[in-house]
Amino acid sequence: MRKNVILCGVGGQGTILASRLIASAAMKKDLPIKTAETIGMAQRGGSVFSHLRIGEGANSPLIAKGEADLIIAFEPGEAVRQLPFLKKGGAVVVSKRPVMPVSAMIGKSSYDADAMIAYLQANVEHLTIVDADRAAAELGSAKTLNVVLLGAAIRSGELGLGEAEVKEAMKERVPDKFWELNLKSLAWSK
Amino acid sequence: MRRQAWKWLLARLTRARTLVTMKQVGLNVASDPLMSLEYIGVKGGMVVLVADDPGPISSQTEQDTRTFGMFSKVPVFDPCSVSDAYEMIQEAFEVSEKYGTPVIFRATTRVDHGYEALDVKDVEEYQKTQPEGFVKDSSRWVIFPRLSVKNHALIEKRNVELSDVFSEYARNVIIREKEYSAGAEATSTVRSGATWCRKGIATQGANYGYVLDSMGERNVRVMRVATPFPFPEKLALEFLEGLDEVLCVEELDPVIERALTYVCGKYGLQVKIRGKKTGDVPLSGENTLEIVDAAIAGFLKEDAAPAQAGACKDAAPAQADASQPPALPVRPPVLCAGCPHRASFYAVKVAMKGQKTIYCGxxxxxxxxxxxxLDMCDTCLCMGAGIGIAQGVYHTEPDTKCFAFVGDSTFFASGITETINAFYNQADMTLVILDNSTTAMTGHQPHPGTGRTVMGQVVEKVSMEKVLRAIGLTVVETVDPLDYKLSVETVKRVAQEPGVKAIIFRSPCIALTKPSGRSAVDPEKCIACGKCIRELGCPALILDADGKKAKVDPSLCTGCTLCEQICPVGAISGGCKNDTVKKTEGGKEHA
Structure with a gap:
């Protein structure tokens, strides 16, 4: 199996933990994995991405444009930013809840999140929109958006990994007291 | 800090293995010990791991530590992936021990900031060394000119030897093109005008992966240089054999390009060396698959990329024919919601309004x-420079109120000597220490003010108040920046004092503490003046659905209460000020 997966969002949203979960779930299946992350200044509210290359044959951790099987976007604008990387027929899982940049709030830039979702709907056939606000209300926490999106990514069929491996990886990386919440979050989009 | 850590870790004399880690800019600070250390050498293996930052993504410079290796005469290893680095660093230690020299292990972002599945050794498989302790020998460990000139000659001789050793090193590889035979396609032989031209690609680090991904089925000779210094000359000669042109695909300096050009000159080879100097590869910035792919396509004079050649050939996205995407959000990095630095900057900004000021970051x-x-950073150069710049501005423009902002970690690393210089040379400036009790930007490393060593030991903190008073400062005030009124008053008062004076804004980083509540805007009371959003720029402050009144994003708010304190109508409440900072009378700290 070979899969190219991009996670993207805004610094602080938990993309790195999600990419570690996918990487360790891949290792549970004895699959080779290479990743590249955004670490450093951009983690403070900037655009962040992780590239994950699962399976044999990847020489570099970066994914070329038009070669991603799946984009897991924590934010609609960031999904559109990474869209040039999606292959023809690839899948996008996106949270529809925008993170408003400070620059837009103080009138130095503009951001229309609804237009982003409309653009995704018009251009991505295999699109899963996750209602993060409803998920947070029903789960009682906004902190597990990454696991909610991961669950939706599994169900998109493009991650190439099943719930069993992801749960096993979560077991190792998630504190016991949050286990139930994370389990519910993983299943939320069913 | 990097320099001090270096010296502390410098178990060089005792046969202990030592690993020192830093970024390229850290090596600038540590260059003095490194330059001299190479002349006296080491007994135990010593690897200097330097993370270079093509891009740069998070640094001040795009300098190349491979060039620093040449300058300092220290051998350099250049890993190409996480798994390569895992094995290579063990070999780097072996070379260090065998040749009695520190070695540089230079990795770049795509090796440093990534994961890879790899097999690790069992604990018992690792080599264990027994430090033999320091054995006195002043003829070896005291660097006098006589020793330096003697050792310099030995270093030069050793590096010639190492060049041969590295030519045999398994990570310096040549991937040979399939031999040309009638009927078989030899794509490394490209028709150029009327003649046939044989081509090769030389590369390094993460670029090696990009080149391999991009090559696909193309049949071109490739050399990967894993040890750029001393350059593996004999291997390069093998690589160049029979070639007409070589493209060097590398990031930062044209190190391989220069080395190959030198080899061609030295041996009189008629091989054209191309790369950054010839405009085939960008001179600055991080390479991407697309950049490397375009450089290779240009080098091989391909009009259109063959469909089978490399994953990224079909760079056009699936959505290329679709409508133009809407304008993307602009996201420069900002201080986190609830960051105490925001409160400190805002207090200084309000207190100094209308006065001629400079804020050195x-x-x-x-x-x-x-x-x-906020717009509270007029200058930023390198660690500790803000204090130097502020005093320099005072000496040239005495009527400007000069402020230097420095973090707790940076103060201990590079701010103390600058403060002594400012005090002793009679500057008039306000030193503002933003003490969030950690080293937040780089991952919460401990520093002397945290009371925790790098080994996790709990120890007595170094008091910055005592350090400042020992230098001679008489005005040293500590205040909780989340107490808005007191902070503004303190800045107003302290800035009027003569000479060098200090304000320590002390409040822990939000990553270290739990949110103390959540603020919420009462829409009945909010008058939609927009002051909180417009003046603070906190990511948790957004507009409500109507786009008029302020709203707090509860998933980001930490309850710092700064917005509550500046709201002119008291419409925001619910947060809880963190009272962990002990305040003495009037916010003054008594030494």
Whole structure:
């Protein structure tokens, strides 16, 4: 199996933990994995991405444009930013809840999140929109958006990994007291 | 800090293995010990791991530590992936021990900031060394000119030997093109005008992966240089054999390009060396698959890329024919919601309004104080420079109120000597230490003010108040920046004092503490003046659905209460000020 997966969002949203979960779930299946992350200044509210290359044959951790099987976007604008990387027929899982940049709030830039979702709907056939606000209300926490999106990514069929491996990886990386919440979050989009 | 850590870790004389880690800019600070250390050498293996930052993504410079290796005469290893680095660093230690020299292990972002599945050794498989302790020998460990000139000659001789050793090193590889035979396609032989031209690609680090991904089925000779210094000359000669042109695909300096050009000159080879100097590869910035792919296509004179050649050939996205995407959100990095630095900057901004000021920033999270709407960082150069610049401005413009902002970690690393210089040379400036009790930007490393060593030991903290008073400062005030009124008053008062004076804004980083509540805007009371959003620029402050009144995003708010304190109508409440900072009378700290 070979899969190219991009996670993207805004610094602080938990993309790195999600990419570690996918990487360790891949290792549970004895699959080779290479990743590249955004670490450093951009983690403070900037655009962040992780590239994950699962399976044999990847020489570099970066994914070329038009070669991603799946984009897991924590934010609609960031999904559109990474869209040039999606292959023809690839899948996008996106949270529809925008993170408003400070620059837009103080009138130095503009951001229309609804237009982003409309653009995704018009251009991505295999699109899963996750209602993060409803998920947070029903789960009682906004902190597990990454696991909610991961669950939706599994169900998109493009991650190439099943719930069993992801749960096993979560077991190792998630504190016991949050286990139930994370389990519910993983299943939320069913 | 890097320099001190270096010296402390310098178990060089005792046969202990030592690993020192830093970024390229850290090596600038540590260059003095490194330059001299190479002349006296080491007994135990010593690897200097330097993370270079093509891009740069998070640094001040795009310098190349491979070039620093040449300058300092220290051998350099250049890993190409996480798994390569895992094995290579063990070999780097072996070379260090065998040749009695520190070695540089230079990795770049795509090796440093990534994961890879790899097999690790069992604990018992690792080599264990027994330090033999320091054995006195002043003829070896005291660097006098006579020793330096003797050792310099030995170093030069050793590096010639190492060049041969590295030519045999398994990570310096040549991937040979399939031999040309009638009927078989030899794509490394490209028709150029009327003649046939044989081509090769030389590369390094993460670029090696990009080149391999991009090559696909193309049949071109490739050399990967894993040890750029001393350059594996004999291997390069093998690589160049029979070639007409070589493209060097590398990031930062044209190190391989220069080395190959030298080899061609030295041996009189008629091979054209191309790369950064010839405009085939960008001179600055991080390479991407697309950049490498275009450089290779240009080098091989391909009009259109063959469909089978490399994954990224079909770079056109699936959506290329679709409508133009809407304008993407602009996201420069900003201080986190609830960051105490925001409160400190805002207090100084309000207190100094209308006066002629300069705000000299430094390296850390608080460099983000330059973002709108705070706009509180007029200069930023390198660690500790803010204090130097502020005093320099005072000496040339005595009527400007000069402020230097420095974080707690940076103060201990590079701020103390600058403060002594400012005090002794009679500057008039306000030193503002933003003490969030950690080194937040780089991952919460401990520093002497945290009371925790790098080994996790709990120890007595070094008091910055006592350090400042020992230098001679008489005005040293500590205040909780989340107490808005007191902070503004303190700045107003302290800035009027003569000479060098200090304000320590002390409040822990939000990553270290739990949110103390959540603020919420009462829409009945909010008059939609927009002051909180416009002046603070906190990511948790957004507009409500109507786009008029302020609203707090509860998933980001930490309850710091700064917005509650500046709201003119008291419409925001619910947060809880963190009272962990002990305040003495009037906010003054008594030494």
């Amino acid at each position: 430094d390296i850390g999270c608080y460099t983000l104080g330059n973002a709108q709407p």
